[in-house]
Amino acid sequence: MRSFIMRWPELGLGVRCKGLDINQAAFDIFVENMPTKALQGHEMVGGWLLRDHSILFNRKPFDIPKVELSTENMDQAPVGRISFLRPQGRGAELLAKYDESVDTREYIPVAQVVPEDLEILKKAGREQWKATTRTREIIFVEFVKEDA
Amino acid sequence: MEAWRVLKEEIEAQIALTSNQPDQDILDVFKYSISKLGAGIPHDDQIFSTWFYGAPDVTYAADWIYFLIELARSGESYSMPALHKMAKYWFVHPSHFGEYCGLFQQYSFTKRIDRMLDTLDRDSFIELLTVFRSYIMNINAWIYQYWPWGVSYAVPRKDRAYYEKGLELLSQ
Numbered sequence: 590m591r592s593f594i595m596r597w598p599e600l601g602l603g604v605r606c607k608g609l610d611i612n613q614a615a616f617d618i619f620v621e622n623m624p625t626k627a628l629q630g631h632e633m634v635g636g637w638l639l640r641d642h643s644i645l646f647n648r649k650p651f652d653i654p655k656v657e658l659s660t661e662n663m664d665q666a667p668v669g670r671i672s673f674l675r676p677q678g679r680g681a682e683l684l685a686k687y688d689e690s691v692d693t694r695e696y697i698p699v700a701q702v703v704p705e706d707l708e709i710l711k712k713a714g715r716e717q718w719k720a721t722t723r724t725r726e727i728i729f730v731e732f733v734k735e736d737a
Numbered sequence: 738m739e740a741w742r743v744l745k746e747e748i749e750a751q752i753a754l755t756s757n758q759p760d761q762d763i764l765d766v767f768k769y770s771i772s773k774l775g776a777g778i779p780h781d782d783q784i785f786s787t788w789f790y791g792a793p794d795v796t797y798a799a800d801w802i803y804f805l806i807e808l809a810r811s812g813e814s815y816s817m818p819a820l821h822k823m824a825k826y827w828f829v830h831p832s833h834f835g836e837y838c839g840l841f842q843q844y845s846f847t848k849r850i851d852r853m854l855d856t857l858d859r860d861s862f863i864e865l866l867t868v869f870r871s872y873i874m875n876i877n878a879w880i881y882q883y884w885p886w887g888v889s890y891a892v893p894r895k896d897r898a899y900y901e902k903g904l905e906l907l908s909q
Contacts, residue, residue: 626756633886643756645874677806678867679868722890725883
């Protein structure tokens with residue numbers, strides 16, 4: 590099964606993410622670049638989204654033309670959606686929707702957190718919100734292949 | 738080794754560093770409120786306006802570099818002189834402002850890219866800017882980390898009902 594783990598060592602939390610029927614090549618490139626990690630952030634305008642401002646593709650560059658990628662509006666995306674923003678070459682931004690979003694812009698969906706882990710994702714989101722707005726704790730997120 | 742490849746390797750080293758920790762510029766400006774070139778001093782010696790203007794310029798740089806790379810890809814009609822000109826307009830200027838705010842390393846790289854732009858062919862232009870974008874994205878992530886988001890609780894959103902209530906209270 591096409592899947593990976595998104596985990597936050599500082600929080601002791603992790604969720605399982607599965608590939609979608611769309612943007613499978615984008616998912617595959619992402620997984621080829623695992624393990625990878627990034628500074629975890631939080632969306633500050635569009636709603637309850639974890640936001641990673643710098644996901645690096647250090648092994649395999651992202652070379653899929655923009656026109657070949659499917660998009661969806663974030664406010665319409667299901668909770669648990671993992672999406673890219675501007676994937677290109679060596680990097681992308683990544684968003685993980687853990688609750689309501691008011692962002693009507695288009696993003697590139699690549700994976701979905703499995704239903705049984707959605708509450709864990711929400712917990713991670715709430716913890717990151719607390720860190721971003723109050724405690725200033727530095728939290729990293731790691732992406733690993735599920736069999737790693 | 739060609740000059741752009743030497744620069745690329747130096748940027749790669751900074752990408753590796755900033756993937757795990759902020760660089761000294763970020764710590765100075767956004768954690769310790771130290772801006773060494775004087776930005777903000779004439780304005781009651783505060784740092785907030787330096788943060789407000791300096792941080793978005795780094796975000797802009799990442800965005801404009803993304804667009805430059807898209808426009809440089811094969812199939813697009815932009816000539817190399819046109820791309821070089823756009824690069825100067827789009828990210829050299831905001832990067833210079835970032836330096837004024839205290840983000841020296843990023844502008845150091847930008848200046849060197851600017852100086853060698855005319856020597857870059859399409860492939861090396863894309864390759865060098867791709868690496869530079871990754872570095873800028875890392876810097877951007879740390880700026881977001883240290884930006885004082887808690888301040889936002891001091892400025893809540895308001896709506897029509899809020900002001901109608903205010904008018905109602907005034908009329909009493």
